[in-house]
Amino acid sequence: MQVHIVHVHPESTSFNGAMTQTARESLTRAGHEVALSDLYAEGFDPVERGGHYRSRVDAKIFSPLAEQRHAHEAGSLPGDVVREIERLERADLVIFQFPLWWHQVPAMLKGWMDRVFVNGGLYTSRMRYDRGYFKGRRAIVSLTTGAPAAAMGPGGRGGDIERLLWPVHYSLHYMGFSVLPPFLAFGVAGHGYSYADDGDFDALMKEHLENWESRLGAIERDEPLSFPGWGDWDGEGRKLEMTV
Amino acid sequence: MQVHIVHVHPESTSFNGAMTQTARESLTRAGHEVALSDLYAEGFDPVERGGHYRSRVDAKIFSPLAEQRHAHEAGSLPGDVVREIERLERADLVIFQFPLWWHQVPAMLKGWMDRVFVNGGLYTSRMRYDRGYFKGRRAIVSLTTGAPAAAMGPGGRGGDIERLLWPVHYSLHYMGFSVLPPFLAFGVAGHGYSYADDGDFDALMKEHLENWESRLGAIERDEPLSFPGWGDWDGEGRKLEMTV
Numbered sequence: 001m002q003v004h005i006v007h008v009h010p011e012s013t014s015f016n017g018a019m020t021q022t023a024r025e026s027l028t029r030a031g032h033e034v035a036l037s038d039l040y041a042e043g044f045d046p047v048e049r050g051g052h053y054r055s056r057v058d059a060k061i062f063s064p065l066a067e068q069r070h071a072h073e074a075g076s077l078p079g080d081v082v083r084e085i086e087r088l089e090r091a092d093l094v095i096f097q098f099p100l101w102w103h104q105v106p107a108m109l110k111g112w113m114d115r116v117f118v119n120g121g122l123y124t125s126r127m128r129y130d131r132g133y134f135k136g137r138r139a140i141v142s143l144t145t146g147a148p149a150a151a152m153g154p155g156g157r158g159g160d161i162e163r164l165l166w167p168v169h170y171s172l173h174y175m176g177f178s179v180l181p182p183f184l185a186f187g188v189a190g191h192g193y194s195y196a197d198d199g200d201f202d203a204l205m206k207e208h209l210e211n212w213e214s215r216l217g218a219i220e221r222d223e224p225l226s227f228p229g230w231g232d233w234d235g236e237g238r239k240l241e242m243t244v
Numbered sequence: 245m246q247v248h249i250v251h252v253h254p255e256s257t258s259f260n261g262a263m264t265q266t267a268r269e270s271l272t273r274a275g276h277e278v279a280l281s282d283l284y285a286e287g288f289d290p291v292e293r294g295g296h297y298r299s300r301v302d303a304k305i306f307s308p309l310a311e312q313r314h315a316h317e318a319g320s321l322p323g324d325v326v327r328e329i330e331r332l333e334r335a336d337l338v339i340f341q342f343p344l345w346w347h348q349v350p351a352m353l354k355g356w357m358d359r360v361f362v363n364g365g366l367y368t369s370r371m372r373y374d375r376g377y378f379k380g381r382r383a384i385v386s387l388t389t390g391a392p393a394a395a396m397g398p399g400g401r402g403g404d405i406e407r408l409l410w411p412v413h414y415s416l417h418y419m420g421f422s423v424l425p426p427f428l429a430f431g432v433a434g435h436g437y438s439y440a441d442d443g444d445f446d447a448l449m450k451e452h453l454e455n456w457e458s459r460l461g462a463i464e465r466d467e468p469l470s471f472p473g474w475g476d477w478d479g480e481g482r483k484l485e486m487t488v
Contacts, residue, residue, distance in 0.1 A: 010293045011306040046291065046351040049254045049284065062255040065390075065433060101308075102357045103411035103418075104348055107290040111351025129401075146309075151481025155472055157373075158481060159414050167347040167411060170403050174347075189309060228399055237395025237402060
């Protein structure tokens with residue numbers, strides 16, 4: 001496999017950093033090719049704005065959708081966006097490694113989506129979902145949370161993790177990816193913020209890394225999550241009622 | 245009321261701009277005080293990183309939680325964060341106006357949350373949810389989507405809007421806000437991207453603005469959404485099973 005990791009953390013020595021290092025090393029050992037976008041280290045600019053487009057279809061009024069489409073057609077997409085697209089196009093599997101901040105992905109990763117998933121290029125009104133650009137490729141989100149696993153079930157204090165991840169998963173599905181079940185490292189809250197005592201914390205981190213490595217060892221056999229597709233909607237996009 | 249609008253769009257003449265203008269004018273006419281954070285216009289930096297902290301508790305390893313707490317305690321929070329907090333502290337009602345991008349808030353707003361909702365200052369392990377910092381204040385998200393309303397119900401093509409908004413609503417609840425039902429302007433996709441023809445599109449935009457103004461006119465009587473709180477969880481944060 002060609003594997004691409006989109007790594008999102010401001011601190012290279014963080015536990016997220018260890019997760020990405022584990023993925024690189026274990027996948028490489030298993031004979032896969034691994035590439036990396038380290039968004040913080042590369043200084044990726046996550047803010048979609050007019051200034052990214054050097055040859056605008058409308059120099060006065062900035063419409064992200066119109067400028068993305070135009071830049072794609074004109075071959076004038078921003079260099080960092082072109083680079084990210086080329087990386088994705090080489091990948092059979094894309095891993096997103098990040099800490100869950102405020103119940104969603106960090107701004108750095110959100111803005112990577114805002115800018116890299118280019119309208120008119122990587123999706124159109126017809127090229128979406130099970131007809132999406134990245135059809136046949138797989139994606140997985142691997143994340144850390146501060147809260148312990150117990151608090152992240154349905155109705156739990158930290159918020160139901162499945163519910164929290166649904167929007168980002170749906171975006172990946174929109175782009176055509178087969179979305180694998182997420183890898184969840186609970187109870188990782190940064191230096192001095194563990195819910196457990198130090199010994200228990202270290203043991204938990206070690207366990208997460210071991211579980212991640214063994215998950216990756218079998219990832220080619222993972223079954224993707226299920227999402228609605230074109231066969232499930234009427235012409236207006238409403239859910240079709242199934243006949244019994 | 246003191247109302248604060250957090251406005252998030254890169255183009256001042258956008259429909260989101262018109263929504264914010266409508267809110268400012270109609271609330272002011274009704275005798276309320278209205279203030280504004282225009283995050284794009286003010287050049288807010290949404291990327292949480294070590295460089296924001298001029299006096300670090302740990303100069304080598306950057307932990308966002310540790311540096312936020314330290315900067316709060318030391319009175320050395322970044323100037324733009326202090327300004328945003330002061331604006332929020334003056335508000336009885338906070339309005340978030342933004343386009344839904346990739347099934348979530350734009351990176352600019354996500355990063356505002358990552359940076360402004362300061363650990364150790366605006367929340368602690370005990371000061372959260374129905375004991376949160378902004379308890380007694382209200383918040384509402386007002387957003388535009390490209391997809392039409394029909395496609396954004398349960399199982400619909402655009403994704404169930406209630407499900408998509410749950411994470412951002414839960415973050416506001418975490419901060420103690422009473423979260424009002426969202427205001428949803430569907431079918432707003434920027435110049436040249438309407439799902440409807442031009443005449444219908446203009447009529448729909450006018451209708452959205454009128455609906456927004458009348459919603460704001462009655463907003464003091466709005467009932468907040470319901471979220472779980474401290475009485476609903478056991479000590480580990482699991483949902484308590486209710487006795488019948």
